[in-house]
Amino acid sequence: xxxxxxxxxxxxxxxxxxxxxxxxxxxxxxxxxxxxxxxxxxxxxxxxxxxxxxxxxxxxxxxxxxxxxxxxxxxxxxxxxxxxxxxxxxxxxxxxxxxxxxxxxxxxxxxxxxxxxxxxxxxxxxxxxxxxxxxxxxxxxxxxxxxxxxxxxxxxxxxxxxxxxxxxxxxxxxxxxxxxxxxxxxxxxxxx
Amino acid sequence: xxxxxxxxxxxxxxxxxxxxxxxxxxxxxxxxxxxxxxxxxxxxxxxxxxxxxxxxxxxxxxxxxxxxxxxxxxxxxxxxxxxxxxxxxxxxxxxxxxxxxxxxxxxxxxxxxxxxxxxxxxxxxxxxxxxxxxxxxxxxxxxxxxxxxxxxxxxxxxxxxxxxxxxxxxxxxxxxxxxxxxxxxxxxxxxx
DNA sequence: GCATATCTGTACCAAATGGTACATACAAAA
DNA sequence: TTTTGTATGTACCATTTGGTACAGATATGC
Numbered sequence: 001x002x003x004x005x006x007x008x009x010x011x012x013x014x015x016x017x018x019x020x021x022x023x024x025x026x027x028x029x030x031x032x033x034x035x036x037x038x039x040x041x042x043x044x045x046x047x048x049x050x051x052x053x054x055x056x057x058x059x060x061x062x063x064x065x066x067x068x069x070x071x072x073x074x075x076x077x078x079x080x081x082x083x084x085x086x087x088x089x090x091x092x093x094x095x096x097x098x099x100x101x102x103x104x105x106x107x108x109x110x111x112x113x114x115x116x117x118x119x120x121x122x123x124x125x126x127x128x129x130x131x132x133x134x135x136x137x138x139x140x141x142x143x144x145x146x147x148x149x150x151x152x153x154x155x156x157x158x159x160x161x162x163x164x165x166x167x168x169x170x171x172x173x174x175x176x177x178x179x180x181x182x183x184x185x186x187x188x189x190x191x192x
Numbered sequence: 193x194x195x196x197x198x199x200x201x202x203x204x205x206x207x208x209x210x211x212x213x214x215x216x217x218x219x220x221x222x223x224x225x226x227x228x229x230x231x232x233x234x235x236x237x238x239x240x241x242x243x244x245x246x247x248x249x250x251x252x253x254x255x256x257x258x259x260x261x262x263x264x265x266x267x268x269x270x271x272x273x274x275x276x277x278x279x280x281x282x283x284x285x286x287x288x289x290x291x292x293x294x295x296x297x298x299x300x301x302x303x304x305x306x307x308x309x310x311x312x313x314x315x316x317x318x319x320x321x322x323x324x325x326x327x328x329x330x331x332x333x334x335x336x337x338x339x340x341x342x343x344x345x346x347x348x349x350x351x352x353x354x355x356x357x358x359x360x361x362x363x364x365x366x367x368x369x370x371x372x373x374x375x376x377x378x379x380x381x382x383x384x
Numbered sequence: 385g386c387a388t389a390t391c392t393g394t395a396c397c398a399a400a401t402g403g404t405a406c407a408t409a410c411a412a413a414a
Numbered sequence: 415t416t417t418t419g420t421a422t423g424t425a426c427c428a429t430t431t432g433g434t435a436c437a438g439a440t441a442t443g444c
Binding site: 039041042045 | 420421422423424
């Protein structure tokens with residue numbers, strides 16, 4: 001009985017990839033057990049709430065990552081550090097491209113939003129998109145975009161990212177996603 | 193044993209709504225049986241291939257509907273009838289808004305594209321988006337949009353529709369979808 | 385009226401589902 | 415070294431899964 005993981009956080013990323021590619025219902029405990037290498041004993045030790053708690057943990061992990069790597073940097077007001085708001089928006093696009101692997105990786109929040117499972121995770125799903133849009137709109141305003149346009153453009157960016165992921169998957173082609181990001185970047189009045 | 197349906201086409205729409213909201217794996221035969229009112233006997237009579245054949249039938253049905261109501265009208269060259277290419281594009285947006293119920297109804301093709309199920313239905317998923325984009329690009333060109341821009345704008349429209357659906361679901365708000373369509377309409381240089 | 389092809393309900397199947405119980409192995413603190 | 419809390423594997427559970435078999439009901443053509 002060699003110990004495989006020290007804490008549950010160690011397998012959350014693997015769980016994330018499973019839920020991404022197989023959906024909530026499509027991710028069976030057998031599959032989870034196989035991919036993580038952990039038996040049911042361990043799984044239910046780390047996640048007493050079973051599959052639902054695993055999904056919640058994954059969503060919290062993703063939410064935390066975006067908060068740290070995307071939302072917070074966007075919100076950081078100028079003066080705190082030397083980078084401009086424009087540079088931070090550019091950094092967001094780069095991070096998004098990397099995170100979603102140019103559209104080859106699905107957005108778990110978006111995937112959950114589309115199905116019936118949404119109801120189980122409403123709060124997280126709702127918060128994720130709202131906080132992203134508000135943070136981006138703020139950065140856009142600080143970058144010189146007229147206040148009444150900022151929120152609309154931010155919404156446009158989120159729509160584009162999600163749509164780009166869908167089309168990239170449908171066509172099995174990451175170029176659609178890259179082109180979309182490029183276009184959105186231009187829409188934010190940033191140099192490529 | 194009262195007869196409920198004359199032919200399998202009668203229950204395909206109901207199957208579509210089930211797959212839309214519960215996904216492929218989430219749609220169990222028990223659920224199908226309950227919602228359609230048909231027992232397994234009837235279901236396997238109409239769809240000997242089981243669930244997979246049901247999903248294929250639904251996709252074929254959807255594909256046929258879009259071909260008839262969206263793609264073909266877009267392709268129709270001017271002169272065949274009196275409407276202009278611009279009017280046909282406007283009609284497409286209206287039809288899309290109605291079909292997806294302003295984003296409250298998911299796109300089954302998009303949903304399938306995101307998950308692992310994609311592999312089972314690659315051909316249909318691929319064809320659906322390509323034919324749509326090509327037809328729309330043609331109509332745009334005929335409406336006066338420069339040829340080198342038409343395909344890009346068409347892609348932008350498809351991305352926007354899919355992204356709009358995702359965000360409308362996430363926020364449980366159809367306004368995001370309507371705003372997106374409005375914006376895309378403007379992008380096609382059409383009056384609202 | 386009768387034969388035939390088309391439907392439909394029920395019973396059944398093996399496999400997989402999410403989940404529980406518990407004895408055992410391990411590591412770190414005492 | 416013993417103790418204690420943390421992991422882990424295995425066996426097991428009821429339920430549900432997708433799918434089959436088939437007898438009986440219902441239409442339709444002759």
